[in-house]
Amino acid sequence: MAAQRISVTVNQDMYEQFEALRMEIGQKRSEAVQEAIRMWVKNLNDVLIAEGCRASREEDLSLAHASKRMASKALSREL
Numbered sequence: 893m894a895a896q897r898i899s900v901t902v903n904q905d906m907y908e909q910f911e912a913l914r915m916e917i918g919q920k921r922s923e924a925v926q927e928a929i930r931m932w933v934k935n936l937n938d939v940l941i942a943e944g945c946r947a948s949r950e951e952d953l954s955l956a957h958a959s960k961r962m963a964s965k966a967l968s969r970e971l
Contacts, residue, residue, distance in 0.1 A: 900925075
């Protein structure tokens with residue numbers, strides 16, 4: 893896959909922390925930024941998946957309650 897060059901602006905404190913940590917572990921700046929982006933994308937995907945599961949569960953519960961109410965009404969009419 894072809895690499896894309898990007899430019900970002902961060903505040904001085906964030907830059908200094910980033911530089912100190914990446915130099916401490918001997919990581920190139922590009923590698924560190926790529927890893928940060930990978931982690932951000934994974935985290936966001938995990939959050940979105942969790943939200944989707946939560947919404948699906950809520951929708952399933954809502955449907956189950958509606959079905960239960962309909963079944964109760966149908967049974968009460970038969971009695």
